Every structure is written in C-alpha cells, then in structure tokens.
Amino acid sequence: MDWDKLRIFHAVADAGSLTHAGDVLHLSQSAVSRQIRALEDSLGTTLFHRHARGLILTEQGELLFDATSSMVRKLDTTAARIRDSEEEVFGELKVTTTTGFGTMWLVPRLAKLYERYPDLKIDLMLEERVLDLPMREADVAIRMKEPAQQDLIRRRLLNIRMRLYASPEYLERMGTPHTIEDLRQHRLICQSPQTPQVSSGAVLVQTLLTHNMTSMLMVNNYFGVLQGVINHVGIGVLPDYLTADFPQLTRVLPEIESGEVPVFLAFPEELRTSRRVSAFRDFVLEEIQSIRKLQNETDS
Missing domain, CATH: 3.40.190.10 (Periplasmic binding protein-like II)
Structure with missing residues (x-):
C-alpha cells in the first residue's frame, strides 16, 4: 500500500472530515478526496460512510485505522528515540498527573527543570482519569496508586496522608x-x-x-x-x-x-532509554528527596 495514501487516510479518520484533514496536511479538500478514493479503489472496499455530519469509518475502515494508529505510535516512539541524543534533552514530553499534585506540587517546580533543559516541551495533562500509557496517551504518569497496566516501569516516589x-x-x-x-x-x-x-x-x-x-x-x-x-x-x-x-x-x-497513599511514577517499557523520560524522572526524584530531607529536619 502507498504510504502517502495511508498517511492521508489516517488524518481523515482522525479528524472525521476531509476539510480538517486537509488543513492538517496542508492539502486541498479535493486532493485529499482523490487520495482516499484511490486508496479505496486499490483495496476494493469502502472506507468511509459519507453523510451530512461528516465521515464515519466502515468496518473495513476501522480495521485499517487500527493498523495506521499502531504504525503512528511506533513511528512516534522511534522518532523520539532518534531525536534524543546521549547529551541533550529536548522535544515534547507528555506528562499526566492529578489536578491537585500537578497544580500544587509539580508545576511550581518546573522552572528548575526548564533551567536545565530549556528546549524541553512539556505537555502536562492534569486530570483524575488514568490515561493509557501503553497506548501512548501520555509518556509519564504520576498517580496516587500503583498502576495496574502491564508493560510499565514504575517507581514509588513517596507515601502521603x-x-x-x-x-x-x-x-x-x-x-x-x-x-x-x-x-x-x-x-x-x-x-x-x-x-x-x-x-x-x-x-x-x-x-x-x-x-x-x-x-x-x-x-x-x-x-x-x-x-x-x-x-x-x-x-x-x-x-x-x-x-x-x-x-x-x-x-x-x-x-x-x-x-497512607502511595505515589507512583510510571512510564512504558519502550521509553526506558528515552533521555526526556530519564531527565524528568531524575528531576522528580531529586525534588522528592528534598521534601524528605526537609521533613526529617522538621521532625528532629
């Protein structure tokens, strides 16, 4: 199959609209439509139902979208590994944690992290919903319980009350x-x-x-x-x-x-060698150590 056509198909399926996909791909609506028709002809099947509210995937389209989504995740992971050099930390890091921990503890400390790595781009998602790390909804999670998902590297940060x-x-x-x-x-x-x-x-x-x-x-x-x-x-x-x-x-x-409430940091096994993930993990651990030191001094 033509990689360009698959890329365009994935953008259309993700956006649910030829127009929106064209905006993302910087192509005209007619050019996107031609590529979709050509892909459908090559596969001998219909990939979308067309109606007034937009485009809906057919059963065959759903199967192809699952495959292209998997490809995109693997390509993103590969690109991240390529961009991460042994000496530099830069690029996007998707982090998720709870609203409370994120607003009250993490965000006030991020200035120190940016001082070390000024080219780092953090996409911070604060919500109580547990995002799916293996599906790459986020790269790193800090949660108030041990993650139940498989294939994750996890580290207990601290216990809170x-x-x-x-x-x-x-x-x-x-x-x-x-x-x-x-x-x-x-x-x-x-x-x-x-x-x-x-x-x-x-x-x-x-x-x-x-x-x-x-x-x-x-x-x-x-x-x-x-x-x-x-x-x-x-x-x-x-x-x-x-x-x-x-x-x-x-x-x-x-x-x-x-x-007692355990606080865990977790990330997918496939990001074990990512410099961005390692830099963020080490930074959080350092900050946790400073809290423990302050608490020990207060207790003594």
Whole structure:
C-alpha cells in the first residue's frame, strides 16, 4: 500500500472530515478526496460512510485505522528515540498527573527543570482519569496508586496522608479545635466524598461529615481547598506534602489523618532509554528527596 495514501487516510479518520484533514496536511479538500478514493479503489472496499455530519469509518475502515494508529505510535516512539541524543534533552514530553499534585506540587517546580533543559516541551495533562500509557496517551504518569497496566516501569516516589490544616490567622480569629467535636464550631473545607480523589481522602472526609459540620466549603480539587485554607476561610483536608512549600500551614488535630497513599511514577517499557523520560524522572526524584530531607529536619 502507498504510504502517502495511508498517511492521508489516517488524518481523515482522525479528524472525521476531509476539510480538517486537509488543513492538517496542508492539502486541498479535493486532493485529499482523490487520495482516499484511490486508496479505496486499490483495496476494493469502502472506507468511509459519507453523510451530512461528516465521515464515519466502515468496518473495513476501522480495521485499517487500527493498523495506521499502531504504525503512528511506533513511528512516534522511534522518532523520539532518534531525536534524543546521549547529551541533550529536548522535544515534547507528555506528562499526566492529578489536578491537585500537578497544580500544587509539580508545576511550581518546573522552572528548575526548564533551567536545565530549556528546549524541553512539556505537555502536562492534569486530570483524575488514568490515561493509557501503553497506548501512548501520555509518556509519564504520576498517580496516587500503583498502576495496574502491564508493560510499565514504575517507581514509588513517596507515601502521603491527608490531614487537617489551617492558617495561623484563622486559628487566632476562631480558636484551635482540640477534639473532633470542636470542628463543628469551624468551617470545614474539603472535597465531596463523591468527587474523584484518592480513596483514603474520601474516607477521611466521610468520617468527618458524620460529625454534622455546621459550615462547609466543598471544592472539586485540592488546589481549591488550599486556596480556601491560605485565605483563612476555614480548616481544610489537604495532602501532607504541601507542608514543604507552605510551612505557614498549621496542622490541626494531629491524631486525625487518612490512611497512607502511595505515589507512583510510571512510564512504558519502550521509553526506558528515552533521555526526556530519564531527565524528568531524575528531576522528580531529586525534588522528592528534598521534601524528605526537609521533613526529617522538621521532625528532629
């Protein structure tokens, strides 16, 4: 089969439109249409159903699209390996992690990474959905549980717990609770137990809610909870790794905390030799070590 025609077919199937595919390929709609018709003629089958809403793959088209998608992933991986030299780190790196960890911990540290590798291009995807690394939805993932997918290299970064924190200004104004019952006199800031989050955090919040809090602020991610705490809105449920960057936070009711939450970094086996992945992994591990050192100094 003609590689050019397959490339054009893949772009059309991905875009669902001759016009959009033409824009991506810098070809006219008529040129794209001719190539698709030629490919269909060479295969002796119809690859698309045409209708007013666009193009839909036929059964035969789906089979071919699966094959071209696999080819594209392999070509992307090969191109990444070729671009990565032994001495330089550059090009695109797709990283995924949760909204809370990404906004509160990772993004504030990326300036250091860019100082080392100014030509690195990071595509950071912050969401609770677990992206499929073997299918190359992302190159590297930092997740709050051990990945279940096969063919991944994984490394436990640290263990965290959800705890109660407040600002000194809030506690000076409203007083410090000494028992869990005292929390009813305060405003609790947390995520709803039904919001996608680590299960230990949801369990802790559910336990606190059984004490009939009189005033609450629920936010759908930990970054919003943090903003409420540092702006003296109330007492928030937050991950303990924040104490390294927000030493002004005061822990409230130290006996109350969630179960341990493991944090893992993972990437596909096929990216084992990627310089971009190695550079990012080493950077994250260095930053984690600095947190542990600070926590040990605080504890001592």
